[in-house]
Amino acid sequence: MRLFETTEQGSVEIEINEDLRARQEQLTQRNRELFQQRGIRAFDIAGSVGAGKTSLIASLVERLSKTHGVGVIAGDVATTHDAERVAGKGARKVLQINTGGMCHLDASLVHQALAQMPESGIDVLFIENVGNLICPSYFSLGTEARVVVVSASEGGHVIEKHPAMFQSAGLVVLNKVDIAEAVNVDLSQPVADLKKLRPGLPVVRTNCLAGEGIDDVLRALELG
Amino acid sequence: MHEYSIASQIWASVVKAAQERGGLRVLSVKLEIGPLNLIADEQLRFWITALAERDGSPGVRFEIAHPPAQVRCRACGEQSEPPVAPENADHFLPPVVACASCGSPDVAVLGGRELRVVSAEIEMGEEDVSD
Numbered sequence: 001m002r003l004f005e006t007t008e009q010g011s012v013e014i015e016i017n018e019d020l021r022a023r024q025e026q027l028t029q030r031n032r033e034l035f036q037q038r039g040i041r042a043f044d045i046a047g048s049v050g051a052g053k054t055s056l057i058a059s060l061v062e063r064l065s066k067t068h069g070v071g072v073i074a075g076d077v078a079t080t081h082d083a084e085r086v087a088g089k090g091a092r093k094v095l096q097i098n099t100g101g102m103c104h105l106d107a108s109l110v111h112q113a114l115a116q117m118p119e120s121g122i123d124v125l126f127i128e129n130v131g132n133l134i135c136p137s138y139f140s141l142g143t144e145a146r147v148v149v150v151s152a153s154e155g156g157h158v159i160e161k162h163p164a165m166f167q168s169a170g171l172v173v174l175n176k177v178d179i180a181e182a183v184n185v186d187l188s189q190p191v192a193d194l195k196k197l198r199p200g201l202p203v204v205r206t207n208c209l210a211g212e213g214i215d216d217v218l219r220a221l222e223l224g
Numbered sequence: 225m226h227e228y229s230i231a232s233q234i235w236a237s238v239v240k241a242a243q244e245r246g247g248l249r250v251l252s253v254k255l256e257i258g259p260l261n262l263i264a265d266e267q268l269r270f271w272i273t274a275l276a277e278r279d280g281s282p283g284v285r286f287e288i289a290h291p292p293a294q295v296r297c298r299a300c301g302e303q304s305e306p307p308v309a310p311e312n313a314d315h316f317l318p319p320v321v322a323c324a325s326c327g328s329p330d331v332a333v334l335g336g337r338e339l340r341v342v343s344a345e346i347e348m349g350e351e352d353v354s355d
Contacts, residue, residue, distance in 0.1 A: 011251055013345045016241045020233050020339040103226050135226040138262055138337075163329065164262065167321065197329045 024139070027107035031142025034114060035125070040071070042125040043221065044105075044141045046165065047149035048158075049131030052175035054082045055208035056149055056217070057126045058089050063214060064223060065090030069121040073097060073113045074128045075105040082128060093117045104136035105129050124223065137164040145170030145221070152180035156189035163197055171202050171220050178207045227263055230339070231271030237341045239279065247346030250276060252285035254343045259293050260321060260336035285345075293336030297323035303334070 035042045045053045057072060064070050070090070074082040075097045083096040095113050097105065110127060127143060129136045133150075140146075148169040150158055153176055159166050166172065172194060180187050191203055202220050206213030218224025234255065242250055253272065257263055269286055276284040292305045304324035321336075322329045 011345050011347045012245075012247075013343055014241055014245050014247070015343050016237060016341045017343070018237045018241075018341045020230070020237070020341065021337060023233075024339075102229055104229075106229065134262065139226075163321070167329070199330065 024107060027111065028140045028142040031107050031111055031114070034111070035142065035144075038120075039123055040125050041123065041223070042127060042141075042143040044127050044129055044136075044143040044146040045149060046129040046133075046136050046146055046169075047131065047173075048133045048151070048154055051131070051149040051151045051154065052173075052206075052208045053128050053131065053149050054085055056147075056173060056175065056206065056214075057128055058086045059208050059211050059214045060126060060217065060223075061086055061089040061091045063218060064124055065092075068124045068223075071095070071117055071122040071125040072128065073110065073117075073125065075099060075109070075130050076128075077101060077103075077130060092122055099130055103130055103132050103134075104139050105141060106139045107141055110141045133158070133162045133165050137162075137168050140168070147171045147173060147217075147221070149173045149175055150190065151176040152185050152187060153183045156185045156187075157193070159190045159193040159197065166194060166197055166201075169198070169201060171204065171217070173208075173213075173217060174203055174205045175208050177205045178210070178212075227267035228271045230261075230263055231268055231275060234268075234341055235272055235275040235279075238344045241341075242344060242346045245346065245348070247348060249347040250281040250284055250344055251347055252287065252345040253341070254287045254289075256289045256291060256338050256340040256342050258336040258338040259290055260333060261339055263339075289342075291335060291338055293321065294334040295321060295323060295331035295336075296334055297326060297328055298330045298332065299323065299328035300326040302326065306331075306336075 047053050061070050069092045071093045072086050072091045073095050077099055080096045083094045087094045095117055097109055097113050146169050148165055204213055204216045204220055215224055238250055238253055265288055295306055296303045302325040306321055306324050323331050
């Protein structure tokens with residue numbers, strides 16, 4: 001598709017002055033308002049590939065589905081593995097977004113997904129971001145809080161190396177604590193780094209596969 | 225990789241403005257990008273150039289300004305410019321936003337997250353140049 005026909009004629013400078021950050025913020029605000037209108041408490045679950053985001057969501061859905069209408073939006077570059085994995089845990093609606101190469105979800109993608117899940121009865125929504133500890137940090141989705149999942153196997157300095165993501169977090173879940181010794185990681189290091197970066201930010205230690213610490217996550221999110 | 229989505233938004237903004245003015249081709253784009261956006265200039269240029277080529281504006285030129293990051297420290301109260309070079313604000317070394325005076329990361333960001341399409345130079349039909 002050609003939008004412009006090329007010619008060799010005169011040129012002119014046009015003022016555009018468009019603030020894309022402000023536009024992103026408008027889209028974020030639109031999501032916030034939509035969540036509020038529908039009475040949905042939404043959480044952005046972010047973290048590296050393999051940190052345990054899907055395991056955390058699966059555990060949370062399992063606990064919450066008895067008392068809440070839970071929805072899940074799973075963002076991935078490709079495949080529907082994550083959506084399938086949480087579908088059997090009692091979620092009322094699970095929707096997969098394939099970003100097709102994009103390294104993060106943004107407010108616009110989430111808005112499109114919300115349009116596909118108009119069902120009433122969803123009051124808690126988990127949005128699984130694309131596995132990435134860097135790019136999503138600057139794209140707010142309009143959720144109540146971002147939960148950053150980080151696992152022991154990512155090394156002791158993972159928080160210090162990725163400050164932007166943790167500066168945007170509302171809760172940090174330190175997962176796979178059961179294998180810390182096996183991968184020779186001292187978990188006091190990331191906790192100390194976080195305390196320096198974000199004094200007072202809550203941290204919950206979990207072993208999501210075994211369901212350990214999930215009640216603490218629910219309490220931290222005021223869902224339990 | 226998030227440069228692609230930013231590039232798409234920038235290019236859509238430029239195309240819309242150019243078409244509203246009856247432009248035939250985009251020759252150059254002027255941007256203002258704060259160093260705290262985690263955007264690598266070279267990747268951004270690459271993607272905008274690719275999108276411009278696709279849409280019939282090959283060889284588009286760029287002027288990218290980087291306003292300095294500015295923070296106010298909640299610990300010591302100082303307002304300062306944290307030392308964040310734009311060339312370092314990439315995927316491998318995300319900028320640490322901390323007070324330049326006392327080093328505390330507990331800061332309010334006042335500047336450095338700008339992401340603005342300032343203007344574009346567009347080629348016009350001969351009769352439209354005087355606009």
